[in-house]
Amino acid sequence: MPLSYQNPVYPYRRNADQDRSGGHHPVVIVGGGMVGLGMAVDLAWRGVASVVLDDNNTVSVGSRAICHAKRALEIYDRWGIADRLRGKGILWNLGRVFLRDRQIYDFNLQPEEGHAWPAFINLQQYYLEEYLVDAALASGLVDLRWKNEVAGIRQLPVGVELDIVTPDGAYSIACDWLIACDGAGSVVRRTLGLEFDGKIFEDRFLIADVQMKAEFPTERWFWFDPPFNPGQSALLHRQADDVFRIDLQLGADADPEVERQPERVIPRLRAMLGPDMPFELDWVSVYTFCCRRLERFRHGRVVFAGDSAHQVSPFGARGGNGGVQDVDNLGWKLALVLSGAAPESLIDSYDAERIPAADENILNSTRSTDFISPKNGASRAFRDAALELAASHAFARPLVNSGRLSRPHAYAASPLSTADRDAFVAGPAPGAPLIDAPVEAAGGDWLLHHMATGFTALVFGDVSPRDRARLAEGPVPISLCVVGEGAGSVRDAAGLIAGRYDGRAGTTYLVRPDQHVAARFRQFDVAALLEARDRAMGRVREAMA
Amino acid sequence: MNRLLTEPRLARADDLFEALVEAHRELDEAASDRLHARLVFVLANHIGDEAVVLEALAVARAAALE
Numbered sequence: 001m002p003l004s005y006q007n008p009v010y011p012y013r014r015n016a017d018q019d020r021s022g023g024h025h026p027v028v029i030v031g032g033g034m035v036g037l038g039m040a041v042d043l044a045w046r047g048v049a050s051v052v053l054d055d056n057n058t059v060s061v062g063s064r065a066i067c068h069a070k071r072a073l074e075i076y077d078r079w080g081i082a083d084r085l086r087g088k089g090i091l092w093n094l095g096r097v098f099l100r101d102r103q104i105y106d107f108n109l110q111p112e113e114g115h116a117w118p119a120f121i122n123l124q125q126y127y128l129e130e131y132l133v134d135a136a137l138a139s140g141l142v143d144l145r146w147k148n149e150v151a152g153i154r155q156l157p158v159g160v161e162l163d164i165v166t167p168d169g170a171y172s173i174a175c176d177w178l179i180a181c182d183g184a185g186s187v188v189r190r191t192l193g194l195e196f197d198g199k200i201f202e203d204r205f206l207i208a209d210v211q212m213k214a215e216f217p218t219e220r221w222f223w224f225d226p227p228f229n230p231g232q233s234a235l236l237h238r239q240a241d242d243v244f245r246i247d248l249q250l251g252a253d254a255d256p257e258v259e260r261q262p263e264r265v266i267p268r269l270r271a272m273l274g275p276d277m278p279f280e281l282d283w284v285s286v287y288t289f290c291c292r293r294l295e296r297f298r299h300g301r302v303v304f305a306g307d308s309a310h311q312v313s314p315f316g317a318r319g320g321n322g323g324v325q326d327v328d329n330l331g332w333k334l335a336l337v338l339s340g341a342a343p344e345s346l347i348d349s350y351d352a353e354r355i356p357a358a359d360e361n362i363l364n365s366t367r368s369t370d371f372i373s374p375k376n377g378a379s380r381a382f383r384d385a386a387l388e389l390a391a392s393h394a395f396a397r398p399l400v401n402s403g404r405l406s407r408p409h410a411y412a413a414s415p416l417s418t419a420d421r422d423a424f425v426a427g428p429a430p431g432a433p434l435i436d437a438p439v440e441a442a443g444g445d446w447l448l449h450h451m452a453t454g455f456t457a458l459v460f461g462d463v464s465p466r467d468r469a470r471l472a473e474g475p476v477p478i479s480l481c482v483v484g485e486g487a488g489s490v491r492d493a494a495g496l497i498a499g500r501y502d503g504r505a506g507t508t509y510l511v512r513p514d515q516h517v518a519a520r521f522r523q524f525d526v527a528a529l530l531e532a533r534d535r536a537m538g539r540v541r542e543a544m545a
Numbered sequence: 546m547n548r549l550l551t552e553p554r555l556a557r558a559d560d561l562f563e564a565l566v567e568a569h570r571e572l573d574e575a576a577s578d579r580l581h582a583r584l585v586f587v588l589a590n591h592i593g594d595e596a597v598v599l600e601a602l603a604v605a606r607a608a609a610l611e
């Protein structure tokens with residue numbers, strides 16, 4: 001248990017399903033980690049109730065995820081918790097790479113002004129989960145059941161049955177949709193007998209959270225072959241509460257049991273931090289990493305999200321950030337299917353979109369880990385050659401890979417997208433997430449705040465009352481966000497919106513409920529928008545002529 | 546598209562050969578491997594086209610004798 005943090009204890013409570021048989025719920029989420037809680041909050045935000053079953057009664061024990069990427073922050077902003085992350089966390093954009101005892105280069109992950117969120121906020125995972133629990137409870141739509149361990153599941157012709165173990169004994173419930181967010185060791189995955197294959201890395205890493213009053217700047221520092229950990233690597237991040245995350249590579253031969261003992265850990269940290277720096281050990285763990293995924297994420301009415309579906313090494317912070325984007329992708333689809341507005345096949349597009357996203361995360365994390373822990377003489381020679389050159393030559397810096405930090409995946413080949421027919425020189429293509437930009441308003445405001453819960457047409461110019469009415473019709477209306485000068489418009493004071501979207505009079509983006517682009521047009525055209533919306537809901541399957 | 550040139554182009558091949566060998570004379574195996582690798586990166590950047598470099602790699606691999 002960290003010294004700097006007291007884990008909350010959430011109460012186990014009996015629930016009505018324990019006193020009856022035949023309890024049934026539209027959505028049951030297995031696992032109340034950052035992804036399961038995020039799933040519940042996103043669904044609640046869309047008006048959908050869910051039951052969350054967690055085998056524990058607290059948030060993450062020890063920190064694990066600390067780096068929360070810009071896209072995840074935008075999602076947290078929608079859920080109303082991002083300001084708490086900003087208030088408590090450490091904002092950063094800059095990284096430095098060291099070889100032995102000297103810096104070889106630095107990089108800025110967000111060199112451009114005019115974004116609501118920085119490239120990253122560092123905050124211990126347990127705080128994020130606390131905020132998610134608070135948001136879930138505040139919604140009134142999430143039935144959070146602590147100390148409810150899922151022991152097994154059975155797939156029904158339509159739906160799923162679960163066996164749950166509690167301090168009061170076992171009970172069973174059924175659901176229409178089961179979202180498996182039960183982490184890397186997923187019981188749901190094992191019960192279904194699904195293979196979870198990929199690449200396992202041999203090198204061991206010591207991960208320590210250390211409390212100290214140190215002056216290290218709020219930047220990501222990465223060392224190759226530092227004097228304090230020769231032949232290996234090291235990574236330093238600042239977190240909240242004067243806690244620092246230190247990763248020390250130990251090599252393949254290290255004994256994890258021995259290495260996690262304080263009498264081994266403290267001298268290692270002492271060598272890094274210097275003889276005079278007072279520090280306290282908050283939390284220590286020894287890891288090996290792997291990169292792997294399920295072949296498919298949807299299995300009938302069971303859908304996997306987060307670490308139960310895919311796992312990556314932490315270089316690049318793609319695990320938790322990727323998992324949150326899973327539920328960002330799934331929430332609106334599930335809400336539309338449950339309401340009857342979209343066909344059940346819309347859930348298949350979760351596989352079509354999130355599997356390439358997982359592959360992108362796995363590819364990047366695998367390459368980073370291979371670079372950091374070269375496994376043969378040739379890979380070490382190339383690695384060291386790139387580092388040596390990078391010290392004096394800018395051209396070699398892109399070859400150095402200390403982690404390719406989490407970026408949102410653009411769903412380039414999505415069946416939900418309408419392909420561009422018009423030419424654009426800038427702006428997010430169909431499948432890509434929106435790009436935020438400042439909006440002129442008292443106190444400042446941001447474009448993403450003007451996107452609706454459902455579909456939004458982002459229009460440059462003006463829209464007639466008749467067209468407004470047509471977009472508002474039907475069970476799945478399209479909300480409007482007009483960039484212009486008229487009343488109710490979003491004012492593009494800095495000109496950044498027009499620049500980032502190649503926006504001219506008539507330019508229209510159809511934005512999905514997850515703030516990814518479904519389609520874009522040079523001319524505002526209601527019929528084209530409605531057709532693109534239907535395609536984005538899985539209601540139009542054939543390609544557009 | 547650029548393509549890899551494989552017709553003879555070096556006028557002073559003996560000089561180049563000697564300079565390459567000479568550069569490795571004092572080096573142990575690991576240092577020698579790193580020098581090769583640095584040279585590859587410098588040349589690849591000069592070429593500036595990954596496809597041409599990969600073509601060169603294929604030519605080099607294929608030329609190995611058992």
Ligand SMILES: Cc1cc2nc3c(=O)[nH]c(=O)nc-3n(C[C@H](O)[C@H](O)[C@H](O)COP(=O)(O)OP(=O)(O)OC[C@H]3O[C@@H](n4cnc5c(N)ncnc54)[C@H](O)[C@@H]3O)c2cc1C
Pocket residue numbers: 030031032033034035036053054055056064065066067068125148149150151181182183184186187207287305306307308314317318319320321322323
């Ligand atoms: C050292 C380290 C550093 C990392 N750093 C980062 C980072 O900087 N940024 C980042 O984005 N990611 C990072 N990650 C990855 C991140 O921690 C994971 O991707 C993330 O925790 C996945 O969330 P999850 O909710 O899917 O799974 P988990 O966090 O594992 O949560 C699973 C939940 O399910 C519950 N559960 C399990 N089985 C059952 C059951 N049978 N019944 C009921 N409940 C069950 C568990 O109690 C738990 O609450 C890091 C990971 C490690 C190990």
